[in-house]
Amino acid sequence: MPAKTRLTREQIAQRAALELPDGAYVNLGWGIPNLIADYLPKGITVYFHSENGILGMGRRAKPGEEDFDLVDAMKVPVTLTPGASFFHQADAHLMTRGGHIDVAVLGGFQVSEKGDLANWKIPGAKGSGSIGGAMDIATGAKMLIVCMEHTTRDGAPKIVKKCTYPLTALACVDTIITDLAVVDVKPEGLVLREVARGWAPEEVQALTSAHLIARQKIPEMSFV
Amino acid sequence: MKGKVYASLEAAVADIPDGAQIMFGGFGGAGFPNNLIQALARKGTKNITAISNNCGTREGELGLMFKNNQIKHVIASFPGPHANYFQERFAAKEVTLELVPQGILCERMRAAGAGLQGFYTTVGVGTEVAEGKEERFLEGQRCILELPIRADYALIKALQADELGNLTYRLAARNFNPVMAMAAKTTIAEVEEIVPVGAINPEHVMTPAIFVHRIVQAKGLRYAG
Numbered sequence: 506m507p508a509k510t511r512l513t514r515e516q517i518a519q520r521a522a523l524e525l526p527d528g529a530y531v532n533l534g535w536g537i538p539n540l541i542a543d544y545l546p547k548g549i550t551v552y553f554h555s556e557n558g559i560l561g562m563g564r565r566a567k568p569g570e571e572d573f574d575l576v577d578a579m580k581v582p583v584t585l586t587p588g589a590s591f592f593h594q595a596d597a598h599l600m601t602r603g604g605h606i607d608v609a610v611l612g613g614f615q616v617s618e619k620g621d622l623a624n625w626k627i628p629g630a631k632g633s634g635s636i637g638g639a640m641d642i643a644t645g646a647k648m649l650i651v652c653m654e655h656t657t658r659d660g661a662p663k664i665v666k667k668c669t670y671p672l673t674a675l676a677c678v679d680t681i682i683t684d685l686a687v688v689d690v691k692p693e694g695l696v697l698r699e700v701a702r703g704w705a706p707e708e709v710q711a712l713t714s715a716h717l718i719a720r721q722k723i724p725e726m727s728f729v
Numbered sequence: 730m731k732g733k734v735y736a737s738l739e740a741a742v743a744d745i746p747d748g749a750q751i752m753f754g755g756f757g758g759a760g761f762p763n764n765l766i767q768a769l770a771r772k773g774t775k776n777i778t779a780i781s782n783n784c785g786t787r788e789g790e791l792g793l794m795f796k797n798n799q800i801k802h803v804i805a806s807f808p809g810p811h812a813n814y815f816q817e818r819f820a821a822k823e824v825t826l827e828l829v830p831q832g833i834l835c836e837r838m839r840a841a842g843a844g845l846q847g848f849y850t851t852v853g854v855g856t857e858v859a860e861g862k863e864e865r866f867l868e869g870q871r872c873i874l875e876l877p878i879r880a881d882y883a884l885i886k887a888l889q890a891d892e893l894g895n896l897t898y899r900l901a902a903r904n905f906n907p908v909m910a911m912a913a914k915t916t917i918a919e920v921e922e923i924v925p926v927g928a929i930n931p932e933h934v935m936t937p938a939i940f941v942h943r944i945v946q947a948k949g950l951r952y953a954g
Contacts, residue, residue, distance in 0.1 A: 556831060557756045557904050573758055573952050574900040580757040580954075591900060593907040593935075594756065594782075595839045598832025602852060621855075632816050633826050636858070637807040641832030644852045675855040 509703040511655070511684040512726065519544040519728045521610055521652050521682045525551050529607035530600075532556070532642055534624075535579060536612035537652040552586070554606055556638040558597045561589025578638065601638060602645035609646035611639060613653040613681075615668040618715035620678040620690035622651060623670035634671070643674035655683035655712055662714040664688065664695065685709050686717075687726060694718050699726040733894050733944050734923060738768035741917050741945040745774050745882055752838065752909040753781040753791055754885040758954045760902035761790045762884040762919045764947035769884070770794055776801045780838070780878055782831065782905055784808040784815035786954030791815070793953075800824055804878060806831035811954070830858060833875055835908050841877035842911025842940075849874055883913035887936070890920040891927070894941030895934040903935065910940040919947040 512520065518540035525531055525545065532554045533539050542553065542564065553562040556578050563584035566572070571582035600606055615623040622643050626634035643649055656662055664681060680698075681688040686709045687699040697717040700709050706719040735741040742765060745751070751769075755761030770793050777800045784805055785792025794800050795814035804827045808815055818824040829837070830852050840848055849872035853859050863874040885906040887896040896918060898906060910916045923946050 555901070557759075557901050559901050572900065574760070574902040576757045576759055576901060578757065591898075591903055593835075593903050594831070594905045595835035595908045598835050602832050602850070631820075633808045633819050634828065635807040635809060636828055636830050638831040640830035640852050640856065640858070672856040674852070 510701065512701055513684070515540055515544075516728060517652050517682055517684055520687070520726055521650055522546060523727070524650055524680065524682075525549060525608055527551070530554055530560070530605065532601060532606050532609040532646065534609070534611035534639065534642070538610035538612060539579065541610060554597070554600060555583075556594070556597050556601065556642070558592045558594055559585070559589065560592070560600075561586045563589075598638065598641045601642045604645055604647055606642070606646045608648045608650065609642045610650045610652055611643060613651040613663065614670045615663050615665050616651050616653075616678050616681050617668045618666055618695050620676045621668050622649075622673045622678050623668040624651075624673045626671045628670055639673050643677045648679050649677050650680045650682060651678050652682050655685040655709070662712055664713045664715050666715050685712065688717065696720070697723055699724050701726050732892070733942060734892055735943050735945040738764050738919070738945055738947060739772070741765065741943050742768045742772055745769065745772070747774055748776045749774065749881045750778040750879070751780070752880045752883040752913055753779060754883070754904065754906035754909050755790060756782050756904035757901075758786070758952055759900070760886045760898065760904050760906055761953060762886040763790065763950040763953040765884040765917060765919050765945070766791065766793060766953075767950065770797055770799065773797070773799070775799055778802045778804070780804045780834075780880060780909075782806050782834070784812035786811045787813060789953035795824065798823060803827070804829060804834070806834045828858065834878070835905070837875055837878040838908050838912040841879040842908070845877065847874055847876040878912065880909070880913040881915065883909040883916040885910055885916060885918050887918050887920045889922045889924055889929060890918055890941070890944045891924050891929050891938070892944075893926050894918070894938035894944055895929050896920070896936040896941060897929060897933060898935050907936045910936050915942045916940055917943040917945070919945050921948065922946065
């Protein structure tokens with residue numbers, strides 16, 4: 506067996522980028538998902554949606570190029586790609602909620618075995634919490650991918666039987682991509698699709714509190 | 730006909746009473762009516778119910794009004810990591826919060842503007858935001874009832890207005906502004922430029938004049954966060 510390593514945040518983003526179909530309308534959330542735009546495979550064109558009313562959002566603005574009326578949902582100055590459009594926030598969320606976004610990728614605190622997502626508030630954390638667009642996006646996207654570390658900093662599993670953190674949406678997640686595995690949420694349960702290099706399915710299962718279905722020899726997570 | 734163009738920011742907000750329910754446009758630093766907010770802070774209106782995506786950026790945007798303790802209740806989706814004056818008041822129980830998913834916040838305002846008494850949605854089902862809300866099973870899915878959000882005033886930011894109140898917006902500074910313009914009894918727009926009637930191509934009007942009641946040119950503060 507090769508040495509066991511966990512994927513970096515960039516490598517998780519790189520793996521997730523492979524899930525985006527050519528021509529898709531895509532919304533990327535905060536955290537790891539926001540890195541995905543840098544790793545699109547050659548020959549794949551996708552159109553990025555931003556909840557503040559942009560379709561066809563491009564790369565981040567370079568120093569000197571910033572226009573603070575043209576920002577992404579994280580307040581970062583961005584650019585446009587040819588064919589971009591602007592619209593108001595209600596139309597932006599009509600797109601998320603109305604099933605018009607092909608793929609959304611969000612960060613997560615917990616995902617349950619039924620595909621429930623918790624990603625907006627840590628119990629006991631100080632302050633009001635902030636929902637933003639996460640509930641609309643998680644509920645309405647045609648396909649929802651969650652990118653996150655497989656365990657918390659303290660080593661607690663984040664793929665769980667039932668979420669104990671405040672929920673974002675029920676039964677919304679299709680695929681989970683972590684630093685250890687790719688897992689699909691299917692009607693029969695959580696199906697282990699790939700594992701990180703050097704990891705055995707049983708070792709990934711040991712760090713997962715929900716049951717993972719491992720049907721055949723599980724391939725290694727690929728990047729390119 | 731009484732004109733919609735106001736000579737000063739102070740005049741545009743002069744009649745906003747204590748206890749008013751007010752929408753504030755803007756998202757991510759863009760499209761905030763920062764000059765109207767500053768005027769309302771100088772006026773010192775108290776006990777405001779504020780409807781806004783976020784709760785300010787330090788002293789910028791709505792932050793100043795939380796610092797001054799002018800807001801008693803806020804309906805927001807993303808109070809935000811830099812809304813320290815809001816968070817201090819919230820922790821001290823000097824301000825209450827209704828947290829609403831962002832798209833539902835938009836749609837509840839849109840319902841108010843559209844003369845609808847609410848709508849059912851799958852967003853929020855099974856989460857904290859569903860607490861106390863009527864639940865129904867529609868088209869095979871669990872849904873909750875969401876009610877309109879109305880306001881006495883909407884303070885918005887646009888790029889251009891003609892003297893009738895037709896508005897255009899710049900880039901992603903449009904965001905919440907057109908939606909709020911529809912949902913308030915009195916919509917006050919601060920704009921960078923006021924042009925004669927007919928100077929905006931009708932095909933380029935983004936908010937039709939019927940939704941806009943007061944216009945004031947504001948050349949000062951554009952980004953306050």
